[in-house]
Amino acid sequence: MTPSSADTGNGRSFLPVDAARAAILDSLQPITGWERVAVRGALGRVLAADIIAPYNVPAHDNSAMDGYAVRAQDLAAEGETALAVVGTAFAGRPFSGIVGAGQAARIMTGASIPQGADTVVVQEVVRRDGEQVFVPAGQQQGQNLRRAGEDLAEGGVALAAGSRCGPAELGLIASLGIAEVVVHRRLRVAILSTGDEIASIGRPLGPGEVYDSNRYTLFGALSRLGCELIDMGVVPDRPEALETAFREAARAADVIITSGGVSVGEADFIREMMARLGEVAFWKLAIKPGRPMAFGRIGDAVLFGLPGNPVAVMVTFYQFVQDALLKLMGVNPLPPAERFPVRAGFALRKQRGRVEYLRGRLQRGADGPTVTLAGAQGSGVLRSMSEADCFIVLPEDCTAVQAGDTVCVQPFHGLV
Numbered sequence: 001m002t003p004s005s006a007d008t009g010n011g012r013s014f015l016p017v018d019a020a021r022a023a024i025l026d027s028l029q030p031i032t033g034w035e036r037v038a039v040r041g042a043l044g045r046v047l048a049a050d051i052i053a054p055y056n057v058p059a060h061d062n063s064a065m066d067g068y069a070v071r072a073q074d075l076a077a078e079g080e081t082a083l084a085v086v087g088t089a090f091a092g093r094p095f096s097g098i099v100g101a102g103q104a105a106r107i108m109t110g111a112s113i114p115q116g117a118d119t120v121v122v123q124e125v126v127r128r129d130g131e132q133v134f135v136p137a138g139q140q141q142g143q144n145l146r147r148a149g150e151d152l153a154e155g156g157v158a159l160a161a162g163s164r165c166g167p168a169e170l171g172l173i174a175s176l177g178i179a180e181v182v183v184h185r186r187l188r189v190a191i192l193s194t195g196d197e198i199a200s201i202g203r204p205l206g207p208g209e210v211y212d213s214n215r216y217t218l219f220g221a222l223s224r225l226g227c228e229l230i231d232m233g234v235v236p237d238r239p240e241a242l243e244t245a246f247r248e249a250a251r252a253a254d255v256i257i258t259s260g261g262v263s264v265g266e267a268d269f270i271r272e273m274m275a276r277l278g279e280v281a282f283w284k285l286a287i288k289p290g291r292p293m294a295f296g297r298i299g300d301a302v303l304f305g306l307p308g309n310p311v312a313v314m315v316t317f318y319q320f321v322q323d324a325l326l327k328l329m330g331v332n333p334l335p336p337a338e339r340f341p342v343r344a345g346f347a348l349r350k351q352r353g354r355v356e357y358l359r360g361r362l363q364r365g366a367d368g369p370t371v372t373l374a375g376a377q378g379s380g381v382l383r384s385m386s387e388a389d390c391f392i393v394l395p396e397d398c399t400a401v402q403a404g405d406t407v408c409v410q411p412f413h414g415l416v
Ligand code: AMP
Pocket: 193, 194, 195, 197, 198, 210, 211, 212, 213, 214, 215, 259, 260, 261, 262, 263, 266, 307, 308, 309, 310
């Protein structure tokens, strides 16, 4: 749980971001417990068992186009071939006859391919004259067919356990005629804010107070993940109050997420208390914003002690906590980190030794996309997150960015 720190060259050692992420993920196992839900109720939930296709989808070879079902071997290599039209196949109302030598059947999109036919010729290229259809040369055997089982094969795994259900998965489950699925139970997450200066909304601010924004950010992020939230409010920086809150949270939740109170100076009494209540490591991460973070266990609950600054909360949540929660929720495999290189439309200097997550905006220019800074980059400036559509990720060893340099971005789309 406490991987070795890296010496960053300035004599101070910080834990590299990747080591922290790996240590967190390695120490976690999916929660147990599942429930059966109707297909619509599976949106955002994680399948606890494979879904096996009970039959082929599509169930029969069928036509991808409106046209004529023919036998490829009947068609002349050059010129037109005249075929006798012997019937019509509609979607849901198959043609029960057989397409014999020199014959064709009119066929609609989605209709089963009649016995004898092996190819569909689209209606736009043929000539129809009474009960005859004239088919031009150049057709490929098997064209315009959707094969039975080409979407899902009977007996195959249609969706694996660990899949998180989005709109496509709901449709896929329904396409198999399945009405209920087994999903992992919801993850219970307790959130609390710490700080004597933190005020809940709904009352006027006293001198030196700030409104609690972190519980709202976390509410949004956790609701999107489909977690069951236990909001424990704001807890003052008093050891007894914190201890009571942590004990209560550990009883009720699988995961406790706190913000504030883990920076040097503040952490001392929390550290003592954590040592009494559980096993928690206090890390100094090689990251900006968000250097201090606590991670460990209190009772059976996993604890993430995030820093207090509102941007640091969001950065550490998305870089460390979100994947950890997905793993606990049973998601397997975890979604790959979406990163790509793009041209910088800004310049700045940076200290070596920490990975920096700037807030950026992607812009489409005539000569490709660029990324610019989304406003002031202070770790308390939440507006930068609201105006941004990506993180700009500057590695530990980077010391400066010039306009035109290539930088790596992590888009919010799909992440947040
Ligand atoms: P801390 O990590 O407790 O030292 O807090 C760092 C900074 O973040 C301080 O300026 C706090 O006032 C601020 N902060 C801490 N918690 C919150 C919160 N829940 N909402 C808004 N700001 C906060």
